[in-house]
Amino acid sequence: MENPSTELFHRLIKRNRGSSEVKTPLLKIDNSEVNDPDKQRGCFMKYFEDLAIPKYKGYPELCTIRHKLISELCSNSTDAFVPFTENEIQSGNNHLHTGKAIDEFDICAEQLKAAGDILVPTTSLVSQEMLMNYNSYVIPKLLYGLEVLPLNNSQLDILKRFHISNLRRFPSLPTRTATCIVYLLLGALPIDAEIHKRHLSLLHNIVTCDNTTIRNLLLRQRAVNGNNCDSFFGRIQEILEFYKLPDIDTLLLEQPSKLAFKYQCKCAIQKTWINLLKSEIDNKSTLKYINAKVLAIGTSHTLWKSLCAMVSEVKMGITKARMVTGTFMTQATRYKFKIENSDHICQLCAIYSEDIKHILLECPALHIVRQILQPFESRSYSFNW
Numbered sequence: 001m002e003n004p005s006t007e008l009f010h011r012l013i014k015r016n017r018g019s020s021e022v023k024t025p026l027l028k029i030d031n032s033e034v035n036d037p038d039k040q041r042g043c044f045m046k047y048f049e050d051l052a053i054p055k056y057k058g059y060p061e062l063c064t065i066r067h068k069l070i071s072e073l074c075s076n077s078t079d080a081f082v083p084f085t086e087n088e089i090q091s092g093n094n095h096l097h098t099g100k101a102i103d104e105f106d107i108c109a110e111q112l113k114a115a116g117d118i119l120v121p122t123t124s125l126v127s128q129e130m131l132m133n134y135n136s137y138v139i140p141k142l143l144y145g146l147e148v149l150p151l152n153n154s155q156l157d158i159l160k161r162f163h164i165s166n167l168r169r170f171p172s173l174p175t176r177t178a179t180c181i182v183y184l185l186l187g188a189l190p191i192d193a194e195i196h197k198r199h200l201s202l203l204h205n206i207v208t209c210d211n212t213t214i215r216n217l218l219l220r221q222r223a224v225n226g227n228n229c230d231s232f233f234g235r236i237q238e239i240l241e242f243y244k245l246p247d248i249d250t251l252l253l254e255q256p257s258k259l260a261f262k263y264q265c266k267c268a269i270q271k272t273w274i275n276l277l278k279s280e281i282d283n284k285s286t287l288k289y290i291n292a293k294v295l296a297i298g299t300s301h302t303l304w305k306s307l308c309a310m311v312s313e314v315k316m317g318i319t320k321a322r323m324v325t326g327t328f329m330t331q332a333t334r335y336k337f338k339i340e341n342s343d344h345i346c347q348l349c350a351i352y353s354e355d356i357k358h359i360l361l362e363c364p365a366l367h368i369v370r371q372i373l374q375p376f377e378s379r380s381y382s383f384n385w
């Protein structure tokens with residue numbers, strides 16, 4: 001068949017099924033002749049299905065390698081991740097060639113083109129929605145079953161690096177952003193805490209279980225492996241002490257309900273990590289303007305609440321997040337690190353050195369904008385985010 005395409009396929013099927021007298025009289029397939037219209041349709045289908053499947057060997061493996069390379073490039077890149085704009089995505093979709101085979105995810109160009117306006121806002125999710133999806137879909141799969149495995153430091157490091165690099169990407173923060181502020185800005189927990197939550201949940205299931213065998217196992221393991229940190233009961237004892245939660249004996253005696261225990265653990269975990277992460281803020285020079293009082297685990301920073309699900313707002317959010325985390329590149333910073341022969345002078349007023357305080361409070365070129373935002377200016381020089 002010359003120049004086979006999706007259009008030709010549908011035309012042949014339509015003609016073959018229609019009441020028209022012009023039908024395909026005979027099809028020659030591998031030296032055999034096919035006269036029956038139903039069988040002919042089957043032949044057309046098989047031919048086009050065969051055409052749509054990549055022929056060269058190792059195609060799926062090549063796709064996997066390609067995906068891994070892209071992930072590695074992203075994780076090793078020192079540049080901040082800048083999301084595509086709606087226009088860029090729309091323009092990319094419009095330039096796709098139709099009539100081509102589906103990709104390795106069974107998606108064809110026609111589907112992307114037809115999705116148009118529905119698809120574009122979905123790909124421009126703000127960081128909070130990304131975090132919700134990440135917590136709902138990625139974390140449970142990533143940590144599935146890890147509560148029963150003794151993880152060594154290098155294994156934990158891999159998980160920590162994966163977790164923090166993902167969290168940094170949601171608000172497009174550069175890799176130099178202090179780890180503590182990434183968690184507190186999003187209200188997310190470190191991966192250790194997520195693993196601890198699963199340990200505690202399993203402990204509650206064991207402690208409140210009516211099964212005598214499991215109870216006997218609990219007593220035996222505690223007696224034999226209570227101090228062994230490679231054993232579940234050794235680890236859980238350390239976790240309970242770390243979060244100042246009741247010990248196993250008290251839990252066995254009190255038998256708290258699932259909901260009550262979950263709430264108790266949640267409060268203890270949040271309190272412990274808020275204190276730990278906030279104590280790190282004091283040592284970071286980039287976070288000298290941060291208002292630690294408004295930071296919490298479980299709720300995101302107020303800057304996210306002011307954003308709508310629009311690309312322009314997402315971009316504004318990225319700039320705000322960088323200013324808050326002290327990673328916004330001012331002219332003074334660029335000059336300090338000798339980036340591209342930069343000058344420290346503000347490009348708007350061309351008089352003073354441009355640092356974050358100058359942009360927000362002092363630059364004469366922005367005086368009119370500042371007047372509109374009068375309440376902000378009234379905070380004067382002792383501002384906290």
Ligand SMILES: [Zn+2]
Nearest residue numbers: 346348349363
């Ligand atoms: Zn200026």
